[in-house]
Amino acid sequence: MSPLGSAGAVTAREAELVDRLVSAGIESTQALVTIMMYTRGHARPEIETIDIVRQYSGLSAPGIAESALANARRQNWLEEVSTGSVVLLSSPQDLPAMLASFLADPGFEHALKAQREQNQPTVTVLGGMHSPEVYESFGPIIQSASDEILLPMINTTPRLAQVKDLQAAARSGVEIRVLLATPRLAAKIRGNAIKAESADRIRAWQQNAKGIDTFRIRVTNRESDLRFASSACVDGRTVRIDIFNPSSQRSTQGVMVEARSDTNSNLALVFQQIFNDAWRRAHAAGPLGYPMSLLKKSWLPLLTILAFAAALVFSDRSSVIVAFTGGVVAGLVSNYLPRVPNIVSEMLDRLRR
Template sequence: MVMHRYARERRKLVDVLSGHIGLERTQSVYAAIDDLLARRLLAVTPYAGKSLLTAAPDYLVRLRAEKLTASAAALERLGRMPIERFESLGQMTDAKVLESFHEHVCSAHRLIRLSFFESLAEIEGLADLRDRAEAGVEIRVLLGAPKAMKDLRGASHEKRAKRAIRSWREATRNWPNTEVRVARTTQDIECGSSASIDGRLLRLDVHEPLAERSLMGEMLLAHEAGGNLIRLFDHSFDAAWARAIPTRRWPLIRRAAGAWRWTATAGVTVPVATALQDSAWRDLLIGVAATSLLAALDENRTRLQVWWRRLTRDS
């Protein structure tokens, strides 16, 4: 914790420390944290409405007071070590890039974000992804839409993108906790061939997608100390994910139902309320119809603005 300057919520700190020697079991990590808190070697720091655990400011003094001078000296040296925020894993075709993908995927506990341009589901590490999905890890795969890939790389890549979508949809058909979506625009897929692991590791393929293939890039690995870069990628990915099109039927139906629910309600209640004679039911339906009609206008505000701009531009 001293070397990496950890400042984490208890739950996230447990995830980080789990797997270290002597801390293989979650209960062991919790016990170690409680012990360090009781000895005031850890401190609780409020930050943005959260309680973060970090090394106490005077942990060296307390260690020496406990006659742990060797530990204090070792930690003091570690505390002066430079923080490793990111490193280059080499060119995308280097063996280290593939080998580290296996290691990083297998370390996932909560969420894996994957972004591909038009790669088929024949990548190294596909079995590792399936294993993590079966272990309860959520996996999100974002692919480039055929039109987006055509705009980005040319007409021949439209068919390649379609094959990639079919490939991933078939490969993950029976996987739990896994969803594949298709990014609509080139901007949403610019960071293709990249991955984020639990919001603590980022594998970023650095290249110029307008002029290069992803395999011509360089893979950078951002560690936890590069948190702002990781969060920037995650936020961008999540925004693209929200706009993307699901490839499975039920998520697509849920998306459509969510997008048009008030419009559908207004479409049903307005004619019924108009047809009914004066009664309490008619008054009730008029209220529902008015509410749903206003909500439908708000729901379709963006679409109406686009239509209005087109109408005024054409006129």
């Protein structure tokens, strides 16, 4: 049996487990629902379960999923569990041992349990930000990083014990990106008294990153860019979210929740998108940070204006104006024509409202 290769499809490892049952004489669709019901932890009323398993390859035809589930139930590889208000169809807790006994292969039990653990992301409430566990658990996560670490902060001290871990990770090739509030934004959020301190901390963070190409610092003047302040995303697999009320609490008063998975979870993808959007808007710290950022984003229009001015001085003005206008129109068409369907769609949506 081959995996589908799309999101949520049967993985190669799950397909191997299914094939083991098929080799032992179990019909392929029954083997598939037996394995997938356990590894994915499905537990729903039977009619909903049928719709869930139909999404797996080979079970979509009418009657196939129903028959496969019925066969698995007859073999006691599925069971009904009453919650008091509803009856759920799910795998028995001892299914790995049952299948290992059926196959006369003790190793199958471990393999099946390992696959379920791999499929299930773990979410842990680590506790309040004052908790020693929250603080002490961050260092090992940094040390295990292999790709990137994203750190949005408002006015976090640059003297964190984990700074050495961040520097070591960056020197080993991990991309570290720290997004801080500008002194102006920090003062808006925390009060004018910390404006000078914020500037000092930004300089200290720059010093922490000095000489390390993969350790980068930027600042933002948008409060919305720092909704995840004091949170972190490591390799897209570990996301630590500091939950607090930004209108009445500091991030140090929040509660830390940690989500881990073997692949990018939807939470990690949301975190990365928000952070990356904020990072593109942000700029380097210092007096030249914003002007240089603006210059990088606007160099083409500025160059065009300078070229136009030079052409007016040194060439026939009427022909230059015609050529320049044509170039501008062509540029607008090439940039905005592909967006027309989306623009029209958005306008229609607003009219329907």
